[in-house]
Amino acid sequence: MVKILHGDTVESYALILGFFDKLVESNPGTCIALEMDDSGHFKFCFMAFGASIEGWKYCRPIISVDGTFLKCKFGGIPLTASSQDSNNQIFPLAFAIVDSENDASWTWHVSIVFSDVEYCVCTEHLLSNLKLHFKDPLLDKYFFSCTYAYTVEELEYHMRCMESVCSNIRDYLSSVGFEKWSRTYSRRRRYRMMTSNCAESVHSVFKDLRELPVATMLCSIKDVLQKWFYERSKAAFTMKSHLTCWAENILHKDSNLSVPVSDRH
Template structure:
């Protein structure tokens, strides 16, 4: 009836409401519009028994339609626009929809609450999503042979199991890793749902310089415990070896986790993050440019040429780079093979690809990632097939 009132631009009042009966009247003082409805026996639905459709109310009496535009009603109207393909229209888009399609202005707060309800009804309730996660992961592992799935919970004082950590790597990623260069880029991005948390990612680069996702984790935050747990599960996909290289930002928790779980692997810093640190900490002109040139130099002599220029401009910056360790940020001093991967841009691009799903319930998040990867890999296989290269 609220949808009917919004469409026909009038306001009604509930004059009688009983468990099995309801009567609605138009808000106009001399209007004849009436609806009488009664509950159908043995059914939760109501049936309209009598209706007087003629309106005699004035334009002024038909105002204040927003009373019928409740958050529940708007959420029901918008639910079809929310699915696994993304987070759907944002609150401002909901306001625009109500204003343009129904001539009803609503506040941002009401649009936000309606957006939350539409998300719950379109993608599932957040709490229910966590309860459904174990059975979903079981089906995921069955339908994707070779996948690595791990779920860890904690027990509360009331003996209730609560979600703690999640790791998943699809079978296609596990199998495809053996054909990649052993350079792994890891990074984390914040989730924006009701319970927040962080999405951790590990990815590499295929022969066509495209993102090749390896594993994903959902944890409470970027701390030493969560990164250590993530790397312990990543071992099932990427074995620890002397030819494995990790490229990360300079987060202490990542360093600690790698030292524990990947003692053989090499570890180097993202040049872009180092560049940003230099810009923030040292304000001298051309300094960050020289740091980038030194980091990317192939020969040791070229490295020291740029590094001596850095020392002449700002000795404090040179001391900072020495403390970081030449072998950690410069290509010429690095003991492993990092190839062309000097930054963590691959991980940043992967984070951007899943940005739409960062505020959806956890099952919808995993399903979004699965759908995205299952869309990428067939397209790449087809493109490789056209070149005559075996896949």
């Protein structure tokens, strides 16, 4: 049934280049890449819409990358890179399909657009790994207190609390690199983006596409993104403030919570 509705899985790989040519022609500024192995078989493909590249200027300078699995005949790993825009909405940046989820695939995916980046880890995934070795019920509380600490003193306080219930956990976290999971030691600002949740959310939107032939899946992703960009652009033109709706709502709530203060002499 999938073949009848969406085309042949094998032939779909040969359609990627033609799809990319049309994509670049109709979407100025779009970045694409396609790589084959020595035998001429599919290895990697990548696409970042011109609108995504342009919109990146207005996003938090943090990129969340996540992968899942294709359910078609030949498998593969779709990778998603996302960020958050000034309206605190998830902003899709780029998509790739690779042959396997390994360091070479991740590096190739990111280096297509960004050549000089700092790599961090998702704190929720790190916590899941910690729970394989440390079983105390207070681990979650102390670990996230460490990750979100602003100062070394604050982090060290929560670290000592964590060590009191999970001995040797400092050594484990040191082997990961404090700069990769803690806001205090991060070489770049994290903007409260400590997890890969936004990329995972994008994957959840496209989860039903994983059974489709590759070219059909890429085309379907294009259709969804174009709809998102159109709807958000239309909403932006109706705004009457220099701030986004999200920022305006924060100011409005803070204003309502503020208490008038009067001087008494």
